[in-house]
Amino acid sequence: MSTQPLEPGAAFPDSQKSSSDPHFSSDRSFIKRIQHLLHRTPSIVPLLVLLMAVIGFSILLGHRFLSPFTLTLVLQQVSVIGVVTVAQTLIILTAGIDLSVGAIMVLSTVVMGHAVMHYGFPGPLAVGLGLFVGLVCGVINGWLVANIKLPPFIVTLGTWQIYLATNYLYSNNESIQFQTLQAKAPALLFLGNTFNVLGASLTYGVILMFLLVALFAYALFKTSWGRYVYAVGDDSESARLAGVRTKRILYSVYILSGLICALAGWVMIGRVGAVTPQAGELTNISSITAVVIGGVSLFGGRGSIYGAFFGGLIVGVFTLGLRMAGFDPQWTYLLIGALIIVAVMVDQWIRKVSA
Amino acid sequence: MDTEGVGMTQPILEARNVVKRFGVVTALDHSDFDLYPGEILAVIGDNGAGKSTLIKVLTGALSPDEGQVLVGGKEVRFSSPLEARQAGIETVYQTLALSPALSIADNMFMGRELRKPGFLGKALRMLDRKKMEEVAREKISDLGVQTIQDISQAVETLSGGQRQSVAVARAVAFGSKVVILDEPTAALGVKESRHVLDLILDVKARGIPIVLISHDMPSVFEVADRIHIHRLGKRLCVINPADYTMSDAVAFMTGARQPDEMQMAS
Secondary structure, three states, X not given: OOOOOOOOOOOOHHHHHHHHOHHHHOOOOHHHHHHHHHHHOOOHHHXXXXXXXHXXXXXXXXXXOOOHHHHHHHHXXXXXXXXXXXXXXXXXXXXXXXXXXXXXXXXXXXXXXXXXXXXXXXXXXXXXXXXXXXXXXXXXXXXXXXXXXXXXXXXXXXXXXXXXXXXXXHHOOOOEOHHHHHHHOHHHHHHHOEEEEOOEEEEHHHHHHHHHHHHHHXXXXXXXXXXXXXXXXXXXXXXXXXXXXXXXXXXXXXXXXXXXXXXXXXXXXXXXXXXXXXXXXXXXXXXXXXXXXXXXXXXXXXXXXXXXXXXXXXXHHHHHHHHHOOOOOHHHXXXXXXXXXXXXXXXXXXXXXXX | OXXXXXXXXXXXXXXXXXXXXXXXXXEEEEEEEEEOOOOEEEEEEOOOOOXXXXXXXXXXXXXXXXEEEEEOXXXXXXXXXXXXXXXXXXXXXOOOOOOOOOEHHHHHOOOOOOEOOHHHXXXXXXXXXXXXXXXXXXXXXXXXXXXXXXXXXXXXXXXXHHHHXXXXXXXXXXXXXXXXXXXXXXXXXXXXXXXXXXXXXXXXXXXXXXXXXXXXXXXXXXXXXXXXXXXXXXEEEEEOOOOOOHHHHHHHHHOOOOXXXXXXXX
């Protein structure tokens, strides 16, 4: 065969060079070539939107916006949703959806706080217990989806209410304040600690978000497990006939999702500086928004974790930028709503790609 | 007794007296099946005759209530398609079982990916993409498929015939003993059907026996060495396509004509 080996993967940033391959692009119209490029690298659209948003707000607001401090503030503000988005992406890639992400997250924070306040656990152990609870929530979701074969939407609509109610009942609706946490268990606040590099202000929570995105980008593109996640979302029956243990893959993504949401809870305690059972009510919707704007298909099997991450950043940039420019916050929702619809239209168009 | 030209060699895949019931319906009623080395055996039968059930029993998708399945003379009990595949029985399903959004190479190695040697592969489970693409490209061009240019392109960008080629290439790529093709030409146009028939003959030329389930009589009569006619849950007869016409075969299938004693015995 005469063509050069190309960078593989449904979505890999480097693979845009494939469009310059003579065999691949000759006698194709410009539009068709763009369609193919997006088919291979769906994260380009959110990346462009993100860059345009940053440039736009920089022109509008000047150095107030385009400074290391403000840009890293965006990262801090999206760190909680960014971590949850990793979990939501895994689920949506298998053609599922997880409405219980926010509830798992809050329940985990409450368990961490409770373990310190009422059981006298040392901080690290309390964090461990919270992560374990997140994992158990994931196991329950996974069992209902993979074993009982209920639709993910219904399963997580149910567990969302169950985990949330458990959270309120268990915590008696009581918050734990910053001073208390600082005195008794600074480990719970660890991810909120900031450090400065060249005027930029980062938290360990932001670093954790980057690490998780990188880790799962690797797992999805470079390991068999990642290929199976895509195959299950693409066509579960075909994947099964081809020899993929589809049940095991579904289980794994729901368990990982639970664990990652608990990590997001830990990030949130640091970010908010307190444990509050009322937090995270819109987390499920926000994470689905980020994933969809990021070009991940709700029908499964398409998109990349980078795209979803960019989607989260887009929401963060719009939120902060519009607020700094003095707009009514409703403009943010209006714009995000429009972006969601455009993103789904682009996804539909990419799916129509043909040789 | 077997039909002429096959001789008395050991069947590579056989079923003896298999019975499969679904509630009150008996889909397989003490049916037999024989596939000999190097041959193309077509399986035909009216809708509801039980041929898909027979194939599912042979490929491990269903387990029989009674009777035996034997591979190379040894009895086997498959509890999943994966186990049948490990025993060398590869199936190209009517739906092809490909993942449309994934690349040709990813699809060919689905479920048996290659990992990089050393630390990267063992500890980090890193896939050896380069090697997989190399092998996939080699296997595809081995089958004489020239039209596929780019092994990393998504399967959904391929034509129906090309997709069939990828599925067949996957079935023969990993040292299979038997390839079962379920209605491979059902969804294809004339030109693409032609291509798939060439592909089937190509696979046969490499000494891999093939079970071809098809409704497409001209194709069956063109490539098959023997034709297994299934009726009312059991093997009615096995005919040599040289001795009968297509309308004879259809008459046997529908019960309009009874086969003579010779064939009944086979």
